[in-house]
Amino acid sequence: GAVVSQHPSRVICKSGTSVKIECRSLDFQATTMFWYRQFPKQSLMLMATSNEGSKATYEQGVEKDKFLINHASLTLSTLTVTSAHPEDSSFYICSARPLVVLAPTYEQYFGPGTRLTVT
Amino acid sequence: TQLLEQSPQFLSIQEGENLTVYCNSSSVFSSLQWYRQEPGEGPVLLVTVVTGGEVKKLKRLTFQFGDARKDSSLHITAAQTGDTGLYLCAGAYGNKLVFGAGTILRVKS
Numbered sequence: 001g002a003v004v005s006q007h008p009s010r011v012i013c014k015s016g017t018s019v020k021i022e023c024r025s026l027d028f029q030a031t032t033m034f035w036y037r038q039f040p041k042q043s044l045m046l047m048a049t050s051n052e053g054s055k056a057t058y059e060q061g062v063e064k065d066k067f068l069i070n071h072a073s074l075t076l077s078t079l080t081v082t083s084a085h086p087e088d089s090s091f092y093i094c095s096a097r098p099l100v101v102l103a104p105t106y107e108q109y110f111g112p113g114t115r116l117t118v119t
Numbered sequence: 120t121q122l123l124e125q126s127p128q129f130l131s132i133q134e135g136e137n138l139t140v141y142c143n144s145s146s147v148f149s150s151l152q153w154y155r156q157e158p159g160e161g162p163v164l165l166v167t168v169v170t171g172g173e174v175k176k177l178k179r180l181t182f183q184f185g186d187a188r189k190d191s192s193l194h195i196t197a198a199q200t201g202d203t204g205l206y207l208c209a210g211a212y213g214n215k216l217v218f219g220a221g222t223i224l225r226v227k228s
């Protein structure tokens with residue numbers, strides 16, 4: 001159980017175009033999903049917290065107009081990188097917190113990640 | 120500054136050796152989780168520790184949560200080449216997880 005999928009797994013796009021990444025919880029409902037960015041051999045950097053039916057909360061330094069997040073259902077969140085540039089190239093990972101989760105564990109289950117390359 | 124200090128950042132050992140990874144903070148966490156990540160994949164949850172002083176074992180891996188819930192350790196006994204990967208600790212802080220910088224472990228045969 002607790003499987004999270006991401007699509008696509010890899011994407012190459014041209015500078016100036018937009019790319020959408022989907023994150024789905026396959027066997028559970030998630031009111032909260034998180035989007036992370038990871039550079040090679042480094043830890044995860046939280047970009048934003050996405051709550052179903054409401055606006056995402058972005059971390060300091062993350063441009064909300066550039067990284068559009070939509071959490072339309074309890075099983076799907078999307079991240080759209082708008083007007084992508086080469087510096088946006090990275091590994092993007094989503095995670096989902098089950099609807100029913102015992103505090104104080106706050107466990108999150110991670111997707112397999114999406115490798116974005118902007119040329 | 121990182122809320123969670125993880126050390127060491129890199130570890131290269133021979134198969135069969137033991138190792139310990141540490142996560143330390145000045146903040147108290149309601150829980151702390153350890154993840155393992157392989158290149159090109161997402162992190163996989165290994166364990167969650169909740170109670171101060173708690174010790175959990177997962178085969179050759181032993182996880183400990185400090186009494187004050189500010190620190191944790193991961194000890195691997197008789198490391199195998201399959202243990203190679205990035206190990207991440209993460210503390211529950213409010214509604215989020217705060218990650219340590221990660222430990223890249225390489226186990227050589």
